[in-house]
Amino acid sequence: MIEVKEPKKELPLIGTMKAMLVVAKHLFQKPVTVQYPEQKRELPDRFRYRIFLSLDDCVGCTLCEQVCPNLSIHMQKVDRENPRNKRKIYPDVNFGTCTVCRNCEEICPTDAIYLTHVFETARTRNSFTYSPEELSLPEEEVVK
Amino acid sequence: MVNTQISKPDDNGWVELNMGPQHPSTHGVLRLKVKLDGEIVKEIEPVIGYLHRNAEKICELDYYCDSLIYFDRMDYVGAMNMEVGYLEAAEKLLGIPPPERAQWIRVVMAELNRIAAHLVWAGAYGLDLGMLTPFFYCFVEREKVLRIFTEVCGSRQETNYMSIGGVYQDFNDKIIHDILEFTEQFPKKLEDIFSSFVKNDIFIARTKGIGILEPEVALDYGVTGPMLRASGVEYDVRKAEPYLVYDKINFDIPVSYRKDNLARFLVRFEEMRQSIKIINQAVKKIPDGPYFNPKAKKSLMIRLRGEGEVYARTESSKGEFSVYLVGDGGVKPYRLRVRSPSLKNLSILPYLAKDTMIADLVAISGTLDLVFGEVDR
Amino acid sequence: MNVLTRLADFFAALGHYPAYVLAYLFETLFMIVFVMVSFIVMIYLFRKYMARLQLRIGPNRVGKFGTLQLMADALKLVGKESILPAGRDDLPFRIAPLIVFIGLIMGFALLPYGPLYYIGSLTVTHSDVSLLLLFAALAIMPIGEILAGVSSKNKYAIVGALRGVAKDVSFEVPMMISVLALVMMASARTANPLNLTNLVEVQFIPYGIPQIIGLGVFFIAMVARASFSPFDMGESDSELVTGHTTEYTGMRFGLFYIGLFGSIFLSSLIVSLLYLGGYNGPYSSYLGFIYLLIKALILVLVSFTIWLSVPRIRIDRFVNMGWKYLLPASIINLIIAGIITLGVGI
Numbered sequence: 108m109i110e111v112k113e114p115k116k117e118l119p120l121i122g123t124m125k126a127m128l129v130v131a132k133h134l135f136q137k138p139v140t141v142q143y144p145e146q147k148r149e150l151p152d153r154f155r156y157r158i159f160l161s162l163d164d165c166v167g168c169t170l171c172e173q174v175c176p177n178l179s180i181h182m183q184k185v186d187r188e189n190p191r192n193k194r195k196i197y198p199d200v201n202f203g204t205c206t207v208c209r210n211c212e213e214i215c216p217t218d219a220i221y222l223t224h225v226f227e228t229a230r231t232r233n234s235f236t237y238s239p240e241e242l243s244l245p246e247e248e249v250v251k
Numbered sequence: 252m253v254n255t256q257i258s259k260p261d262d263n264g265w266v267e268l269n270m271g272p273q274h275p276s277t278h279g280v281l282r283l284k285v286k287l288d289g290e291i292v293k294e295i296e297p298v299i300g301y302l303h304r305n306a307e308k309i310c311e312l313d314y315y316c317d318s319l320i321y322f323d324r325m326d327y328v329g330a331m332n333m334e335v336g337y338l339e340a341a342e343k344l345l346g347i348p349p350p351e352r353a354q355w356i357r358v359v360m361a362e363l364n365r366i367a368a369h370l371v372w373a374g375a376y377g378l379d380l381g382m383l384t385p386f387f388y389c390f391v392e393r394e395k396v397l398r399i400f401t402e403v404c405g406s407r408q409e410t411n412y413m414s415i416g417g418v419y420q421d422f423n424d425k426i427i428h429d430i431l432e433f434t435e436q437f438p439k440k441l442e443d444i445f446s447s448f449v450k451n452d453i454f455i456a457r458t459k460g461i462g463i464l465e466p467e468v469a470l471d472y473g474v475t476g477p478m479l480r481a482s483g484v485e486y487d488v489r490k491a492e493p494y495l496v497y498d499k500i501n502f503d504i505p506v507s508y509r510k511d512n513l514a515r516f517l518v519r520f521e522e523m524r525q526s527i528k529i530i531n532q533a534v535k536k537i538p539d540g541p542y543f544n545p546k547a548k549k550s551l552m553i554r555l556r557g558e559g560e561v562y563a564r565t566e567s568s569k570g571e572f573s574v575y576l577v578g579d580g581g582v583k584p585y586r587l588r589v590r591s592p593s594l595k596n597l598s599i600l601p602y603l604a605k606d607t608m609i610a611d612l613v614a615i616s617g618t619l620d621l622v623f624g625e626v627d628r
Numbered sequence: 629m630n631v632l633t634r635l636a637d638f639f640a641a642l643g644h645y646p647a648y649v650l651a652y653l654f655e656t657l658f659m660i661v662f663v664m665v666s667f668i669v670m671i672y673l674f675r676k677y678m679a680r681l682q683l684r685i686g687p688n689r690v691g692k693f694g695t696l697q698l699m700a701d702a703l704k705l706v707g708k709e710s711i712l713p714a715g716r717d718d719l720p721f722r723i724a725p726l727i728v729f730i731g732l733i734m735g736f737a738l739l740p741y742g743p744l745y746y747i748g749s750l751t752v753t754h755s756d757v758s759l760l761l762l763f764a765a766l767a768i769m770p771i772g773e774i775l776a777g778v779s780s781k782n783k784y785a786i787v788g789a790l791r792g793v794a795k796d797v798s799f800e801v802p803m804m805i806s807v808l809a810l811v812m813m814a815s816a817r818t819a820n821p822l823n824l825t826n827l828v829e830v831q832f833i834p835y836g837i838p839q840i841i842g843l844g845v846f847f848i849a850m851v852a853r854a855s856f857s858p859f860d861m862g863e864s865d866s867e868l869v870t871g872h873t874t875e876y877t878g879m880r881f882g883l884f885y886i887g888l889f890g891s892i893f894l895s896s897l898i899v900s901l902l903y904l905g906g907y908n909g910p911y912s913s914y915l916g917f918i919y920l921l922i923k924a925l926i927l928v929l930v931s932f933t934i935w936l937s938v939p940r941i942r943i944d945r946f947v948n949m950g951w952k953y954l955l956p957a958s959i960i961n962l963i964i965a966g967i968i969t970l971g972v973g974i
Contacts, residue, residue: 108485109503111517114449120844122452123938129447130384130937133681139391140685151398153420155405174553176317208320208411213419214552222405268783276866290787290943379866381857381940387682447937453858454939609787610942613867 155209155222158200160242162187164219167196171211171220179205185239191217200242202228203235261286265293272301276379276613279623281597283616290608295601299594302627310587315341316415316552318587323409325591326625328371331357331364331400332567333625334413339494339563340574341415344584345555347547353417354495355537359430360403360412361495362526362533366437367396368568369519372620373444376516379617380457385447392440399429415555416547422537430534434527441527445520458512462603462615465510472602473595476570477522478619481507481514488566499536502529515618556582569593569620591625663736663890668698670889670928677932702882710878713780720779724772725876725883731768732890738762739897740825742907742916758824759811762898763804766853769887770796773855773862776884777872788871791943792862795852798950799859803849805958806842809965810835810902816969824901834905838968842961843903845954847927850895852946855888857935861943896927 117125141148162185172180182196189195198211198220211220225246241249260266263286271282280301286294306325310318322337323330335357342348349357374389397407403426404412404419412419448454464474466482479486487504489497505521507514547555557578564573570592577586596619604612635651642650672687672695679686687694712721738761755761770792777789814821817830836843852859863871873884900906900923907916941949 109505109521111505111507111514111521113509114455114517117450117452117455119452122450122455123934126447126451126454127933127937129443129450130681131933133384133388133683134677136683138680138685139394139683142685142688151402151405153403153405154401170553174314174317176313176320206320206409206411207406208409209405209419210317210320210411210552213414266783268787275869287783287787289790377939381860381864381866382936382938383678383857384682384936387684391683451938453941456945457939457942608942608944609867610861610864610940 150224154224154226155207155212157223157225157228157246158202158205158211158237158242159221159223160198160239161219161221162197162239162243163189163191164217165189165192165197165239166217166219167192167194168216169196169198170214170216171198174210174214176208176210177204177206179203180211183239197239198242199236199238201236263293264288270612272298276617278375278617278621280627281616281621281623283600283612285609285612287609292604292607292609292612295604295612297597297600299597299623300627302623304624304628306628307587307589311584314553314582315345315555315557315584318584319413320409320411323411324624325589325628326368326567326569326572326593326622327408328622329364329368329568330408330410331360331412332368332565332572334410335361335495336563336565336567336572337574338413338415339565340561340576341557343561343563344557344559344576344578345415345547346557347416347544347555349417350541350544351496351538352421352540353413353542353544355533356418356422356542357413358495358497358500358533359422359530359537360400360410360418362529363396363399363430363433365526365568366523367393369523370396370444372519372568373448373516376617377448379613380454382448382451382454385444388440388444388447392437392444395433395437399426399433402426402429414543414547415552416544417542421542427534427537430530434531434534438524438527441520441523448516455513457610457614458516458618460511460513461607461611462512462618463510464599464603468602469599472599474570474599475592475595476566476568476620477515477518478570478596478599480505481518482510483508488564488571492564494563494565496533500529500532502532512614512618519620553582556580557584567592569622569625570596589628591628593619593621593623593625597621597626659737660733663733666736666893667886667890670893671698673925673928674889674932677929678936681933681936705882706879708878710880711875713782713875715781716875717779717781720775721875722880724776724779725880725887727772727775728769728887729772729883731765731772732887732894734765734768735762735891735894735898738765738824739894739901740828740907741920755823756820757822759807759822759827762824763807767800769891770853772887773872773884776876777862780872780875782875784868784870784874785872788862788864788868788874791868792855792872794943794947795855795859795862798947799849799852799954802845802950802954802958803853805955806839806846806849806961807902809839809842809958809962812962813839813965813969828901828906828908831905831908834903834908836903836905839903839961839965841957842965843899845958845961846903847899848954850899851892851931851934854891854895854931856892856931858938858941859946861940861946864940866940892931893924893928896924896931899927900924 169182172182179201180198183199184195185197209222212222228246230250265286265288268285268287270285271277272280282298284296285292306321310321318337319334322333326333370389370393374386377385400410401407404410464482466484469479469482483506485506490504502525505518507518558580560577562575564571572592573590575588576584579585600616604615632651632655635654636647639647639650676686687697690696690700738758773792774789777785811821813835814827814830818826820826855862863873873881876884900920904923907920909919
């Protein structure tokens, strides 16, 4: 338990000038702005955004669909030969509602669904839902 | 039907003014129905619910592990503290205590987020009073905290970092190095921000002696957190009922007996200094071992069942945040109820700002540190 | 030889009257261009300066180093729909922005920018009592702001206008008393101290040095007149949304914006003319304009720093300050000025 210290009393006008000096000092500091499209900050390793799906690893267990908190993931029938995925169902993701909570990544037993550094997904589109095939493609190839 | 006439004063000669929900100083969507006698505020009626998202009910419809993302969005500037609050309750109910290492990691993250939340508050408070620049200094520092969060868990604000039975990702050497670097350079910057406020005699004039909150009244209204401590009540859940490993850490609770706006400002800044102290100790004390309770391992996340009822209290950056959780043996909670500090702190506003001027109303509502995700839930 | 006669000589081939009509026209045009250019420079400077203090970069996308950003903003404002609130008082609502703008231009038109009255001031306004005219012109802008506040029938706007009135009343008396001290001091050396050129030319040492208190009072009053922070209670954005301009959109709002930034420049010019020696200096007939501008720019930067670092003063405290501190200070300044005038005779 400590009692906070009172700040030193400043005289009127003189205090104002001192505060002005404190602020004006920053004129000589470097700006912190990152000029985004030209300069890009290095992304940390664990940065997460765009969900990818490895079609070969997915076993169609529907755990990701169950764990998704806001029902962004739904299972879709995909006609694809995969001996591990007998039911031929794969998740699609609605990025309009996805909150990037990575619960799906955590729960996936085969690490088929995972989040990546790709975050520049802005484009003209008809739907926010990525089909399982689109989820497995890099972002540039998804553009129809 | 559009009423184009400006409303007439009532019998007392008071004019009703509607501040918000789209108003620059109401921090989101607070709506205040204010009765004005000239410049003097006579009556205030806060109207809430504009950000109501039904979070408690949605949590009852989801698995235990999914509720976390809704807690992130309650106090969206202090998501880690919200997660700690929920997990205190959920882990008690499900009987999955986190391992020692996870507890220390949680303390570090919660205190880092407390700093970030207080910095947001300090910057916004400056804006409320009309000083534009300290806001940016606060946010530059906060950005460094969020950078650490991105390093740790890959997300800046809505982190979803802690999970039932531990944390999702472990600390590594680089993260510990980053945190120590931050705690080393931050105090100097903090004093810089602090002096840009308190050296200013106009700032002191706007805060000193304004919005005096007597401790008895504060206790009656259920005000907690820095608001209560600034009124001279020495109460902090971290000391009164230690959770996680706060009882193994040496830190002080700042208290001020001034009771006014300035006291709340000073208490929050002192809390940031104490948080640095906590982080510095906790980072060095993180033991080796698992960061995840094997009982709650990945694929079991949605199979966790709990029965009974628990109530857990934690100290978020706004005040006492507690969660009441009832389980009926299923995989989803039967009932979840949140006691959010911002709502209780908001209830004091009509008392505090009565018979002050409009400018003081803004200055007082700024010190409440309202986050509407948490008030409306 | 002033600008008007030079212009008239230029058009002399057209005959006496047409030449003078054209000369007046061009002079007015030059003045408006000068005001607009100074306004653009002001805002660009403000944005860049503000950005650097706040560890940002500022506008840098439109044009080289963002120089054309203001043009883009102006185009945006012109292109926007000007929404008229349904319950307004139509005529006052429409003319209020114009009154603010005209008041601003009149202030600029009356200032001497050098011993010869450079481009920027109007010859027709040159007078033996230009100091009085200047303060009369300065009193126009608040009228526009009050009209705007009352006619938009918005409670925020009305409270803003009320605050504006309370503010104007409390700083104008000390302001005029400090100017009185100035005139008193100048009257020892010149027969006509109410003429601005005379008032500037007698300042061998800037009058701000003997009258340091007067300079302080006058500067505070001028910052308050320009509604710059910390005296922007009339349009305080965190309390009253934007005060008297709440209901204005589009170019009508743009005129208020011009009024705000133009008037801080105008205030700085007046302070540097009256207290900081104005355009006096070596080769002042050619370089005087530069001296004046440099002084004014330094004052503008000081005002910007105050804006950015200081919270808003509560209106009742400002009224208190005006009557309890500024007024006695200006009277003390008057007494000191009298003693100096009688005893030393600067």
